Amino acid sequence: MTDVTKTRKPLSVVTKLCYGIGGIGPDVIFLVFGAYTSTFLVQVAQKNGYMISSAALCLVTLAGSLTVAFGTTERKDISSTSGGEGDAKSLLRTLKTVLTFRPNVYLLLAYCCIQAAVSITHGAIALYVEYSLDREDQIENVILASMVSSALAMPVVAFVVSKIGKKTCYLCSQLVAIPLFIGLQFVPRGSLAVYAIVIGLGFSSGAHFFIPWTLMSDIIEDCYLQTKERLDTAFFAVLFSTNSVGITVGLITATVGLEIGGYEIGSCFQPESVGSAMRTLLSIFTSALVFVGVLFIWKFPITEERQKEIMEAVKKRKLASASQHDASQPNGSLSDMNQEVLIPEETSSSIPNGLQEEDKLVSSDTDLSVLSVCKESAV
Template sequence: MYHNLWESCGVVTHSNSTSYHCSLTMAEVAKTMTTKPLSVVAKLCYAFGGVGNEIIFIVFGAYTSIFLVDVAQLPPLFATSIIFGSRVVDVLCNVFMGPLIDRTNTRWGKIKPWIVTSALVMTVTNALIWYVPDVGTGGKLAWYIILYIVMKLAWSGFVISYRTFVMFLSDDSSERDSAIQYRAIFTIGGTVVGMVMHGQILASFRRSEHDSCDNMTYSGNNSTNSSVDGVSLEMTRIGYMVSSAAVCGLLLLSLSAIVFGTTERKDISATSGGKRGQNMFKTAKSVLTFRPNVYFLLAYFFIQVPISIGHGAIALYAQYSLDLEDQIENILLAFMVASVLAMPVIGWVVSKLGRKTSYICFMLAAIPMYIGFQFVPKGSLAVFAVAIGIGITVLAQAFVPWLMITDITEDCCLQTGERLDTPFVAIFLSCNSLAITVGLIMATIVLEIGGYKLGSCVQPDTVGSALRILASTFTSVLTFIGVVFAWRYPITDARQKEIAKATNKRKSNSLQPDETQRNGSAPI
């Protein structure tokens, strides 16, 4: 009964005692406590609102490397600089954009203006980012650097505001949890739809009958005969543009669902905001030096980098290591479908083994899958089995860490008396962006090391060999290092239960003096 009231009240801790204050009047409290439940329609609209963004993210990650080097015809090192520049912006945005959003206050609300503006910018940028301008190599480099940076700025603004928006839909924690479950279902469905749609559109524009690369082998002394055919390349570029238009349409449709199907509770959002004079850098230092978070971030980083390598290089690996260009879309689809089907299995394992133990087990299981990339024969469809195995572990990496970060924030609050949820989440997202950056950059650097020939659709065998080593050896070693840090993570399953118990006890005890102070008697 008092849970929602407690969220709107403040706590002031002194050296010998703790005092409580509440900014709500009794009328506001009554209004809050009689709020109608969040409707199913509102939950569906909120969940569908993130589908367009998820499709952009999954297509962006899977096809960026192969688009820049094969379709835009940029040297691998140029592609690396584009990816690196945009991702650095993303890492910094996650730290500084959160407080900026938190301090926003307009007549249209706190969150919705950010969602609408970011989504519109993403729509325009996504329509341009898959277009290849005829401005020379230097011009294309500048074109994509600018667009990728703008895209990451808009994407960061949307993701932070969209994931925060659920807090302002309802003051009932169970209603918010239900909305998050809807969001998870739509997120997974959206990623599958995105991969299928993008892959099938590209496949429909593939004109192998006009492709001069068919039945050709690489010759170090005569690379001009293996250049990409103009008709085939133009058809591929058209395919990317058509897919871009379809994704933009879905993004605008999902944005409409949020704008017209949900209502931002201004009585809730008005109570949220950053503290005046708060030292952002001091807070970041506290978060980064908190022992459980140190091991957690290190474990997550070393495990996320291999996943990002696979995400960014699997299309290149299928094309140049296995000679399965016509199966790229199907391999990526198998990868995503495996993640969807694994959801109930991962949930069951976590409920039985606990968060830390299940996380370690799933990541250990990923290592032999990575090693399998080294031994898949050229032209063999056995790669589907490896992709499915990796897909299952990827979902565990996307699900379990969000449970662990909740334990970390609660443990920090118990030990220091400070609630630093937003800084913990912001720095976690920055770590995620940094890991993705490293993974994508490694995928493009390996092309340069392997001797990638720009404009040649038949590459030296060294390119395929380099991709095999990256996808197997590098990923296995990095994942093992991440598991070691996860093993050192101090919040065990037993400690997690202690944290939950202490947190519930603290909330229960803290309500009593507040009720006594306001009503003059002990609460019923």
């Protein structure tokens, strides 16, 4: 039987870098768009700054797209290796299966709530620093600290996931974010304690950017075990759409909060109610959204035990596929097959061991009567 680890060639470092660079563009756009929404309202960025940042975003997106297009290849045998049977399903039936699959429903609801909270933070943090803390000179540094901490959180989250599991890590990381969001309500004016909170929230956001995508792989395999259908594309497409919905809800909520707080676009001076509105928005609304998301994560049905069962089933399926692949290969070369057919076992055992190969063919000790047996075997 063929070893499964040897039947599939691992991805090269170049391929992994291509996939990684290709995913940078959308994430950078979503993060920076929320940050610059705030800086636009605060009027801290000039026209040239916007032009430079827009050009940089376009270049990053173009580089990511070109890297994916020319640095990766599409698998042509995906239909035969995936084991799927759902190619003929209609779009509506596929969406119904995806949107009604219980583990996926819980993940989408949790992801949407937490993504909305993260988007509110990205969209209102600059206004919070400006009007709630009176630290306009720290806006760019606070945003930078948030983004850097989110990036640095990725390897830490991956290590923690390997120790305590995906669901537990995701649940704990978001539980930690709730008191941090509430803490934004009580940061004194002029205090730099906001850096500690922002860095902590950055690590929580890093877990949110990383873990749901790994949970989706478990959902896909679980769905296949129950329905015998591979719906990878549909699952990931719905998750991407949920990501966009969460970002939209978060930015709209931040805009509504500004309206309620009495923010005046273009004015150099804003009322005190704007600072109070930002505190309320970043503490109460975000913590409430994260709390609802935590409830959905807690109800997520794929536990560590279920995940082990899924991985065991996947391993058995791969072994079965490898066995079928071995069975479909020829059992030997033509010469080996001819040798087995034409030379009877008793004849080969009657040849003396000390004879050379040519002696085996012409030796007088050889029983020539076996030629008739060989002829009958060949026929």
